[in-house]
Amino acid sequence: QHVRVIDEAKLRIYPDGTDRSKLQFELHNLKSMLPKVIVKGIPTVERAVVNPVKGRDKTIERYNLLVEGTNLLAVLGAPGVDAMKTKSNHIMEVNQTLGIEAARRSIIDEIQYTFESNNMIIDLRHMMLLADLMTYKGEVLGITRYGIAKMKSSVLMLASFEKTSEHLFNASYAGREDQIDGVSECIIMGIPMQLGTGILKVRQRLESLPEFKYQPAPIMSS
Numbered sequence: 001q002h003v004r005v006i007d008e009a010k011l012r013i014y015p016d017g018t019d020r021s022k023l024q025f026e027l028h029n030l031k032s033m034l035p036k037v038i039v040k041g042i043p044t045v046e047r048a049v050v051n052p053v054k055g056r057d058k059t060i061e062r063y064n065l066l067v068e069g070t071n072l073l074a075v076l077g078a079p080g081v082d083a084m085k086t087k088s089n090h091i092m093e094v095n096q097t098l099g100i101e102a103a104r105r106s107i108i109d110e111i112q113y114t115f116e117s118n119n120m121i122i123d124l125r126h127m128m129l130l131a132d133l134m135t136y137k138g139e140v141l142g143i144t145r146y147g148i149a150k151m152k153s154s155v156l157m158l159a160s161f162e163k164t165s166e167h168l169f170n171a172s173y174a175g176r177e178d179q180i181d182g183v184s185e186c187i188i189m190g191i192p193m194q195l196g197t198g199i200l201k202v203r204q205r206l207e208s209l210p211e212f213k214y215q216p217a218p219i220m221s222s
Helices: 021-036 072-078 089-097 102-115 124-135 145-151 154-158 162-176 183-189
Strands: 003-007 010-013 045-054 060-069
Touching: 072 089, 089 102, 102 124, 145 154, 154 162, 154 183
Parallel strands: none
Antiparallel strands: 003 010, 045 060
16 A cells, blocks of 8 residues: 555655654665565576677677676576576586586686686686586586595595695595505606506516527529
């Protein structure tokens, strides 16, 4: 009874009560509450900005809609949104909505965008290798001590990153063995890693080779 619809874009709201002493308070209360009322759209989207994209000749080629918020699934299903041209920098949400391959691609795109924004060019294969390492387990793992602990089981590998004494103590207490087949482990032990030229081993035959005596070819005569 305190809200009257004027037209499609206008609502008229009346304060509750007729006491003039409380009218100013009611108006301030309504003013603070109105921005929190969801009239239409996705509740988790806080802001949307139209961003013009300029070409090489400084003319506007297209417009992008930059959205601040979450709920990628609802955005993909919103009317007028082209799902094939929609992307998000929320890696975990991309993984939950589109799967691990889409999350891998998002990691590559975000790393590439960060370096290009600082005028740095890095070969795409380096970023692909990092994204593969973060997603090959079927879930997104960060390059932190918790993520690396899920990626690798090598004691020396874990000890080379963080909490060295804790990893070495736990490994010695549990009697764990390390196969020394990773890059970090081989560097720590000072042995060639099993990659590239280090994957091959040259062995020398110790026993003597059999001697072959030269014999001239037979001459056939009639």
